[in-house]
Amino acid sequence: MTAQEKTALLLFGDQLGPHFYTGHDEIVLIESATALRRKPYHRQKLHLVLSGMRHLAAEMPDRVTLVRANTYREAIRELNRPLVAYQPGSAAALKMVHDLGVEVRPTPAFALGRDEFTAWAGNRERFRMEDFYHFQRTRFDVLVDGSEPVGGRWNLDTENREPPPRRARLGVPEPWWPDEDDIDAQVRADLDAMDLPAVGRDGPRRFAITRAEALAALEVFLRDRLPHFGPHEDAVLTEDWTMAHSLLSVPLNHGLLHPLEVVYAAEDAHRSGDVPLASAEGFIRQVLGWREYVWQLYWHLGEEYQQRNGFQATEPLPEWWSELRPGGVRAACLRTALQGVRDHGWVHHIQRLMVLGNHALQRGYDPAALNEWFITSFVDGFPWVMPVNVIGMSQHADGGVIATKPYLSGGAYLNRMTDHCGGCWFDPKRRTGERACPFTAGYWAWLDRHEERVRGNRRMVRAVQGLRRLNDLDDVRVQEREREIF
Ligand SMILES: Cc1cc2nc3c(=O)[nH]c(=O)nc-3n(C[C@H](O)[C@H](O)[C@H](O)COP(=O)(O)OP(=O)(O)OC[C@H]3O[C@@H](n4cnc5c(N)ncnc54)[C@H](O)[C@@H]3O)c2cc1C
Ligand code: SF4
Numbered sequence: 001m002t003a004q005e006k007t008a009l010l011l012f013g014d015q016l017g018p019h020f021y022t023g024h025d026e027i028v029l030i031e032s033a034t035a036l037r038r039k040p041y042h043r044q045k046l047h048l049v050l051s052g053m054r055h056l057a058a059e060m061p062d063r064v065t066l067v068r069a070n071t072y073r074e075a076i077r078e079l080n081r082p083l084v085a086y087q088p089g090s091a092a093a094l095k096m097v098h099d100l101g102v103e104v105r106p107t108p109a110f111a112l113g114r115d116e117f118t119a120w121a122g123n124r125e126r127f128r129m130e131d132f133y134h135f136q137r138t139r140f141d142v143l144v145d146g147s148e149p150v151g152g153r154w155n156l157d158t159e160n161r162e163p164p165p166r167r168a169r170l171g172v173p174e175p176w177w178p179d180e181d182d183i184d185a186q187v188r189a190d191l192d193a194m195d196l197p198a199v200g201r202d203g204p205r206r207f208a209i210t211r212a213e214a215l216a217a218l219e220v221f222l223r224d225r226l227p228h229f230g231p232h233e234d235a236v237l238t239e240d241w242t243m244a245h246s247l248l249s250v251p252l253n254h255g256l257l258h259p260l261e262v263v264y265a266a267e268d269a270h271r272s273g274d275v276p277l278a279s280a281e282g283f284i285r286q287v288l289g290w291r292e293y294v295w296q297l298y299w300h301l302g303e304e305y306q307q308r309n310g311f312q313a314t315e316p317l318p319e320w321w322s323e324l325r326p327g328g329v330r331a332a333c334l335r336t337a338l339q340g341v342r343d344h345g346w347v348h349h350i351q352r353l354m355v356l357g358n359h360a361l362q363r364g365y366d367p368a369a370l371n372e373w374f375i376t377s378f379v380d381g382f383p384w385v386m387p388v389n390v391i392g393m394s395q396h397a398d399g400g401v402i403a404t405k406p407y408l409s410g411g412a413y414l415n416r417m418t419d420h421c422g423g424c425w426f427d428p429k430r431r432t433g434e435r436a437c438p439f440t441a442g443y444w445a446w447l448d449r450h451e452e453r454v455r456g457n458r459r460m461v462r463a464v465q466g467l468r469r470l471n472d473l474d475d476v477r478v479q480e481r482e483r484e485i486f
Pocket of ligand 1 (some may be wrong): 374
């Protein structure tokens with residue numbers, strides 16, 4: 001759009017960057033009291049949403065009207081004027097704006113448009129991120145020379161699977177950290193006064209939530225941390241909660257950075273010689289590959305996908321999990337991950353996938369409830385980001401639409417990739433007895449329960465053969481069925 005737009009633009013709290021509002025004279029933001037209390041959101045997530053909207057309103061007082069109302073519907077009805085909006089990040093919000101007569105336009109939040117994705121998807125029933133990622137690299141001319149990948153390979157992941165170093169911290173420079181201001185203080189006071197059903201601890205704001213902050217966080221990441229991003233991407237250290245990760249999911253998901261500006265900046269950092277190819281490629285794959293892929297598939301696969309439950313897992317989430325109470329958890333890996341969620345509303349990818357997701361899979365937690373838990377408990381959690389990550393990747397509840405095998409692992413993997421096991425009450429090598437590692441024993445118990453279903457999967461053959469060789473399977477079965485201590 002080139003001419004100034006006269007119809008007011010309704011922006012949601014995850015649409016706060018200039019690629020949304022440039023060219024619009026009048027912007028409306030709504031703080032809905034009902035939306036804040038509808039679910040048990042993490043306290044720091046609520047803080048980020050309010051802080052982001054209020055900062056934008058303060059930066060552009062002549063252009064932004066911040067409406068405080070009970071519900072979005074009430075606010076829009078009271079405004080009683082034509083509004084335009086960009087496609088929001090959930091099917092429920094899209095339906096609401098449609099119902100209220102708001103004109104909805106395609107979102108500028110992602111690199112690839114929905115039409116192009118639909119054309120790429122064709123009549124595929126199974127989706128492999130790697131294929132999509134090659135398409136994206138070529139489509140947006142990122143790390144390619146002609147039609148060939150720079151360095152000769154599309155994916156350098158084999159260089160990015162190092163176990164953690166034998167020290168407490170990775171030893172990379174600190175991420176950019178925000179300084180809170182008066183707006184944050186007011187947000188904190190308002191949230192305290194609202195008595196919301198929030199979970200998690202309040203704490204200093206840890207994530208960029210204005211455009212200027214997002215640019216600063218990006219700059220520091222590219223300069224100081226991207227060179228170290230690759231090798232230990234899959235490793236976990238108890239004392240180093242950020243490792244070399246970018247902490248950019250919050251500013252990205254709040255629309256403060258455009259994914260292509262992030263991707264091109266990472267490519268430039270590599271081309272200028274400051275960043276190894278494996279690190280730049282690994283990071284670009286996350287943003288241009290995974291992130292775009294999960295957004296597109298959220299819409300492409302629709303709401304039915306979110307109800308899939310291929311392993312018929314129906315266990316409700318235990319309260320110590322959903323209420324973020326890790327105090328009684330003995331498993332060091334699980335306790336550390338839950339503490340991270342409680343204290344920051346954020347843990348890094350491997351903790352989400354291989355600790356939290358793996359535990360939930362082994363214990364048969366209901367995938368839809370788990371999906372919801374990830375949305376509400378993480379500061380970067382939004383409905384569009386979750387189904388592929390939770391229903392598909394971590395729970396394999398979709399029967400293999402996204403991944404070729406479940407992300408299931410025992411204590412041996414966690415012992416190799418984390419520093420947790422040495423100080424843990426459990427023993428990763430034991431599968432029976434008081435000190436049997438719940439991940440090791442849980443691995444075999446899960447395979448035993450689902451052997452029928454996974455037997456035909458080529459990538460599970462060795463695991464199933466291993467199961468048949470166990471001489472204490474009956475004991476494992478009973479022990480894990482009755483397990484109460486994690
Ligand atoms: C079970 C599960 C739940 C997850 N929940 C979320 C979530 O609520 N919000 C979220 O943004 N990501 C989620 N992810 C993906 C990923 O774990 C986070 O994006 C990442 O940990 C955020 O930290 P970071 O910004 O430091 O990421 P980095 O490791 O620095 O990666 C860079 C960026 O790549 C993007 N990215 C990487 N992997 C993914 C992915 N699988 N899906 C989407 N984007 C990706 C993110 O925007 C991230 O900021 C989830 C993954 C799993 C397995
Ligand atoms: S021994 Fe098992 S429960 Fe303990 S940290 Fe290692 S993998 Fe986790």
